[in-house]
Amino acid sequence: MKTTTIKEQLNHYFMFAVLFFSFFFSATIATAQNTPAVKNVVLVHGAFADGSGWRGLYDILSKKGYHVTIVQNPLSSLEDDVRATNLALDKQDGPTILVGHSWGGTVITEAGNHPKVVALVYVAALQPDNGENSVQWLQTAPPAPENGVLAPDDKGVVYYDQAKFHAGFAGDLPKDQSDFMFASQGAFYAKGFGTPITQAAWRTKPAYGIVATEDKSISPDIERAMYKRSKTKITEIKGSHVVFISQPKAVAEVIITASKEVAKK
Structure with a gap:
């Protein structure tokens, strides 16, 4: 051997x-x-919705290595929604991309001052400046015929008209999906729309904005005007007001781009 x-x-x-x-x-x-350089993403939903709509975007980002947190806004006031968002931001372990849809844009404009936020992404979203409120911007263009936002009820709560919800809010989704979204919409207190921003985070942090070109709830022209005024980096995507549900890959790419660009700075 x-x-x-x-x-x-x-x-x-x-x-x-x-x-x-x-x-x-x-x-x-x-x-x-x-592993993304900026791996934390916090998603903030808007009025007439809840956090469940983010599922498709959550799946895409999670598979790419992002740590995604979804805020459940109480929708009782701007202050309460900002507080809920800040609680989610407090739990992040580092730099975070803060994303807001629709009314959620107003929320992230205030909550984005959190020290962990390094960039803001507005998805068919409102973007007021200091001293401005949401309703000011909503009144700068006539509403689409499909828009179904109702007047506040006797409790000050605003809902979306069931007869117009599909065409006005989620026209590029199957009807049964928009029916579920209508049934799960939060009770939004109208006073939120009239509450002014005290410190607009987009003035000091990079901002990215998605214009939903088929939006019937917030006019695409309003979205363009807000983003242009703030020098937000604009991406136009063909989709309804809930473009993040109908076009999750395209919306995810904007968030991924934001995470990569701020990581280089």
Whole structure:
């Protein structure tokens, strides 16, 4: 039987060690390359909705290595929604992209001052300035015929008209899906629309804005005007007011772009 010398044993050990560490470091580098530099994303829904609508976007971003948190706004006031968003931001472990849809844009404009927020993404969203409120901007263009926002009830709560919900809010979704969304809409207190912003975060932090070109709830012209005024980086996507549901991949790309660009700064 052939016996190996100590030198041969050492050579075998050395070769094994080289192969092992080469594999280990290659795997580590690959993992690092697939981990986003800014990996935290907080999603803030708007009026007449709840957090369940973010599911498609959540799935896409999570599979790409992002840590996604979804805020459930109480919709009782701007202050309450900002508080709920800040609670979610407090739990993040580092730099965070803050995303708001519709009324959620007003919320992130105030909540975006949180120190962990490094960029804002507005999805068919309102974007007031200091001292401005949401209703001021909503009145700058005539509402689409499909728009179904009702007057406040005797409790000061605003709902979306069931007869117009599909065409006015989610026209590019299947009817049964929009029916579920109508049934799960939150009770939005109208006073939120009239509450002014005290400190607009987009004045000090990078902002990205998505114009939903088929939007019947917030006129695309209003979205363009707000984003242009604030020098927000604009992306136009063909979709209804809930473009983040109908076009989740396109919306995800804007968020991913934001995370990469702020990481370079």
